[in-house]
Amino acid sequence: MKVVSTIKEVRDAVREWRKEGLTVGFVPTMGYLHEGHKSLIDKAVEENDRVVVSIFVNPTQFGPNEDLESYPRDLERDSSLCSDSGVNVIFTPQREEMYPEGFCTSINMTGLTENLCGKSRPVHFGGVCTVVTKLFNIVAPDKAYFGQKDAQQLAIIKRMVSDLNLNIEVVGCPIIREEDGLAKSSRNTYLSKEERRAAVILSKSLKLGLEAINSGERNSRNIIELIKGNIESEKLAKIDYVQIVDLLSMKDVETIEKPVLVAIAVYIGKTRLIDNFIFEI
Ligand code: PAF
Numbered sequence: 213m214k215v216v217s218t219i220k221e222v223r224d225a226v227r228e229w230r231k232e233g234l235t236v237g238f239v240p241t242m243g244y245l246h247e248g249h250k251s252l253i254d255k256a257v258e259e260n261d262r263v264v265v266s267i268f269v270n271p272t273q274f275g276p277n278e279d280l281e282s283y284p285r286d287l288e289r290d291s292s293l294c295s296d297s298g299v300n301v302i303f304t305p306q307r308e309e310m311y312p313e314g315f316c317t318s319i320n321m322t323g324l325t326e327n328l329c330g331k332s333r334p335v336h337f338g339g340v341c342t343v344v345t346k347l348f349n350i351v352a353p354d355k356a357y358f359g360q361k362d363a364q365q366l367a368i369i370k371r372m373v374s375d376l377n378l379n380i381e382v383v384g385c386p387i388i389r390e391e392d393g394l395a396k397s398s399r400n401t402y403l404s405k406e407e408r409r410a411a412v413i414l415s416k417s418l419k420l421g422l423e424a425i426n427s428g429e430r431n432s433r434n435i436i437e438l439i440k441g442n443i444e445s446e447k448l449a450k451i452d453y454v455q456i457v458d459l460l461s462m463k464d465v466e467t468i469e470k471p472v473l474v475a476i477a478v479y480i481g482k483t484r485l486i487d488n489f490i491f492e493i
Pocket of ligand 1: 240241242268270273340343344362365
């Protein structure tokens with residue numbers, strides 16, 4: 213496995229593979245890899261001849277008061293996870309490699325980006341779309357792998373790939389959870405012992421919502437109230453949003469008649485965690 217930091221080195225490696233007629237899978241990440249990332253990497257390794265993982269804490273997707281500086285980083289641990297998993301190249305650029313002086317272009321998507329996480333993180337998805345487009349252009353993979361935990365991000369990337377005719381198959385992979393149900397996330401590392409205990413309220417509350425839908429409830433407001441009520445029973449939790457949206461448009465739905473995403477964002481102490489499930493009708 214090679215660890216490279218320049219765009220040229222990635223392109224050179226991919227060019228050699230292409231000469232041999234090999235397929236390329238790509239897993240974009242911000243590092244501090246956990247079993248969620250590992251599941252994407254494993255799928256990429258299974259489905260492609262060669263795999264590139266990018267590790268880049270992308271500054272343009274963080275708002276001014278967010279955790280860009282404190283975002284956890286551990287390249288050594290990430291490298292051994294990648295190497296053990298069969299990754300061929302890690303691309304870990306410096307900020308200047310991705311955003312050289314004078315950089316002034318961005319991808320602006322409307323519609324899917326304003327609801328849910330877009331409400332409290334207004335610059336986030338513009339930054340994600342811009343960096344992912346750049347990474348797609350650098351790696352030029354056949355397939356790229358994203359986790360369902362960031363469900364809105366996944367919907368946005370799929371839409372962007374379709375709208376911009378990017379020749380890449382976007383593969384969504386299921387949420388990986390801790391034993392008690394907490395969705396794996398690099399940000400879980402911010403939680404104190406007490407907060408970690410409290411954080412299980414997210415998945416527990418979603419489970420209640422799913423049970424209600426499975427029992428025939430179709431009124432979004434009733435399901436949302438049920439989920440909110442349960443989250444509020446945890447004193448360390450503060451709700452950012454609990455919403456039920458159309459799976460493709462990310463717009464709120466009043467009645468569940470088509471596939472929906474039930475998505476929540478909750479602060480546990482200062483840490484903002486997200487979780488969701490999809491209900492296919
Ligand atoms: O999901 C993430 O880790 C990031 O948003 C991504 C896709 C790597 C872009 O920086």
